Amino acid sequence: MxxxxxxxxxxxxxxxxxxxxxxxxxxxxxxxxxxxxxxxxxxxxxxxxxxxxxxxxxxxxxxxxxxxxxxxxxxxxxxxxxxxxxxxxxxxxxxxxxxxxxxxxxxxxxxxxxxxxxxxxxxxxxxxxxxxxxxxxxxxxxxxxxxxxxxxxxxxxxxxxxxxxxxxxxxxxxxxxxxxxxxxxxxxxxxxxxxxxxxxxxxxxxxxxxxxxxSNAEWRTRYLGPGWELARTRGSRFNTGDGLRIALDIGASSAGNWSGCHAVGWDRNAPEFGDLAVGDGFQKHSYPFGIMVNANGRRFVDEGADFRNYTYAKYGRVILEQPNQFAWQIFDQKVLHTLRDEYRIKQVSKVTAPTLEELAEKLEGVNAANFLDEVRRYNEAVNTDIPFNANVKDGRSTVGLEIPKSNWANTIDEGPFEAYQVGCGITFTxxxxxxxxxxxxxxxxxxxxxxxxxxxxxxxxxxxxxxxxxxxxxxxxxxxxxxxxxxxxxxxxxx
Incomplete structure (x- = not known):
């Protein structure tokens, strides 16, 4: 042997x-x-x-x-x-x-x-x-x-x-x-x-x-909580907890944040598991330079709270918690040049429109009237006295909003506009x-x-x-x- x-x-x-x-x-x-x-x-x-x-x-x-x-x-x-x-x-x-x-x-x-x-x-x-x-x-x-x-x-x-x-x-x-x-x-x-x-x-x-x-929907629901079976898996379909199970079976000690995970904004229509042909292209990580709205047409996070590196892994959970588990990322012409390459892949849930009113009608599942009101209130709150600088936390923020945008706040007012629908993609537990x-x-x-x-x-x-x-x-x-x-x-x- x-x-x-x-x-x-x-x-x-x-x-x-x-x-x-x-x-x-x-x-x-x-x-x-x-x-x-x-x-x-x-x-x-x-x-x-x-x-x-x-x-x-x-x-x-x-x-x-x-x-x-x-x-x-x-x-x-x-x-x-x-x-x-x-x-x-x-x-x-x-x-x-x-x-x-x-x-x-x-x-x-x-x-x-x-x-x-x-x-x-x-x-x-x-x-x-x-x-x-x-x-x-x-x-x-x-x-x-x-x-x-x-x-x-x-x-x-x-x-x-x-x-x-x-x-x-x-x-x-x-x-x-x-x-x-x-x-x-x-x-x-x-x-x-x-x-x-x-x-x-x-x-x-x-x-x-x-x-x-x-990749184990039952374990996700057991440990992360109700609704997590609805998330997409960003990566391998084979990561179902086998190693953890066999170690626990012989008396290994568990440790860490079992109700926590790395989860990001992921294309709403991505497949159940990762697609090797697309790789990480389903991610949508340029949200700090736009706004995100939920089905109610309202913003729900501070998109500019920090550099993308320090917020993207937790915002997937927040998106999953929204009505119908999705959000739309909204951008205008001023910032389109900052969008990462993943926004240009063929397999993308995207709509465009020359005006905000027309965009509102194309945002599937979103309350159009609320969306237009939200954008109006947001635009009025942007402090345009501070210059925009994508390389630093520029302090260009909103004033007076219940949910602020702390950096990289630009008015959404130059069409044509682009919007991308995202859900939650779990990376690892x-x-x-x-x-x-x-x-x-x-x-x-x-x-x-x-x-x-x-x-x-x-x-x-x-x-x-x-x-x-x-x-x-x-x-x-x-x-x-x-x-x-x-x-x-x-x-x-x-x-």
Whole structure:
């Protein structure tokens, strides 16, 4: 009977980082992926590849992007994103709930992990076009997010797969792990369901990195609350909570925000699960430069409360809570040039009209009279004395509205007008397993380490609450994946 040193469950960013770290330490690694090969990569394949990490200046960026040219540096204000700034963002957006030890591991190890990934052969590039606007001939990055992986999420997954294969790591697809082999003390392998049988595969350690329960409508309703079965899933249809279930079954401790998730404004007519051909194109994230109205024709959030990076992951929940679970994003000619590329895809729920009155009649499901009144009141409240600047929180706000717009407030008065209908798209769930923040080893309900069991990625509980800074998911997956792989291999070597 073949026994592996490390079994990694999953084949996304976190799983590959775990597998590669374990392999670097000499472990024999097997990866088990529930999806068929053509759908591999979990949620990582559906991301745009943005990845948040701490850096002190352009030299740190050049360490992971050595092909960054002098001309690019000269025409770009990359700014800094220090560890202190990263900490501030993490605690601010999670309302100071983020586990401090997990958060410290994430932030302190972020730059080193990026350098490690670059050393593996992962290519990074600046996120021009999505995170920087060109003002007076110079790009300026905002929101602490500067870098993405070459080829986005698909490029990241494909490159990680190539690297793992080159290093002799075996990957089995269509292999759904249904339970852990556990003797009451230690994990000794997994039971795997293939298309033909269920078999036991033995290993000295197991790393679970197979996502949350965002694709499980019943679990969403159970843990997130009524109505969540109506959300669309942005990513993989295979993330149904299998890893969480099998760990809890042997006494693992749950942790974190089980009633919380990352959820965004997502095209109202998107399919039930992510579409690899469209990727993340169904998202609609330029709302800070327009307004959003619900079925009653009323605004319901401060669209300009903060940079998109710090609000998009929580506004999906707010949209789901609106009448009939949708909203319309409204833009006029002044800001159309700021709309991200996802607004130009073919599969989009969009209406246009030369006047607001005609637009009101085209907004399906919306009270037209209320909408026109809302736009009138909003336009009268805009403080036009402050100049509009998309690169900073410009303070161009409304005055006297019950729901303010704190930044980037422009009157909606220059036609033709464009409107986009959005619903809620869930990305990943925040609840997960309790881990040792130094090793990513899973703890049991008595808060004791479970020998042989580690976890990474979406399955780590306690890092995110209520909200999430954009790009932190891939960084978390890489940091805790690398940590889990290194620790699992060390545990094997100690046996």
């Amino acid at each position: 073949v026994e592996w040193d490390v079994i990694v469950v999953g084949a996304g960013n976190a799983a590959f980082c775990a597998a590669l770290a374990a392999s670097e330490s000499g472990a024999r690694v097997l990866m088990l992926e529930r999806a068929p090969k053509e759908e591999n990569g979990g949620n990582s394949r559906f991301t745009a590849g943005a990845i948040r990490f701490a850096y002190d200046g352009v030299d740190d960026l050049r360490a992971i992007m050595p092909d960054l040219t002098d001309d690019e540096v000269a025409m770009t204000d990359f700014g800094t994103y220090t560890e202190s700034q990263f900490f501030d963002d993490m605690f601010r957006v999670t309302e100071f709930r983020s586990d401090p030890d997990l958060c410290e591991a994430l932030v302190r190890q972020s730059q080193g992990t990026m350098r490690w990934m670059h050393g593996l052969g992962i290519r990074f590039v600046p996120i021009y076009g999505r995170q920087a606007f060109k003002i007076d001939g110079k790009f300026k990055f905002w929101g602490g997010l500067t870098v993405e992986t070459w080829g986005g999420g698909p490029g990241l997954v494909d490159r990680l797969t190539e690297i793992a294969t080159e290093r002799g790591i075996e990957i089995r697809y269509n292999a759904r792990v249904v339970s852990l082999v556990h003797d009451g003390h230690a994990v000794q392998g997994v039971k795997v369901k293939t298309r033909t049988a269920i078999e036991e595969v033995h290993a000295k350690t197991v790393i679970l990195a197979c996502g949350g329960f965002e 925040f609840g997960g397993l309790r881990i040792d923040p130094q090793t990513a080893q899973v703890l049991d309900v008595d808060l004791e380490p479970i020998p042989g069991l580690y976890t990474a990625g979406e399955m780590v509980g306690g890092l995110f609450y209520f909200n999430y800074p954009g790009g932190t998911g891939l960084m978390s997956g890489a940091v805790f994946g690398k940590m889990a792989g290194t620790a699992a291999a060390a545990a094997v070597n100690e046996k």
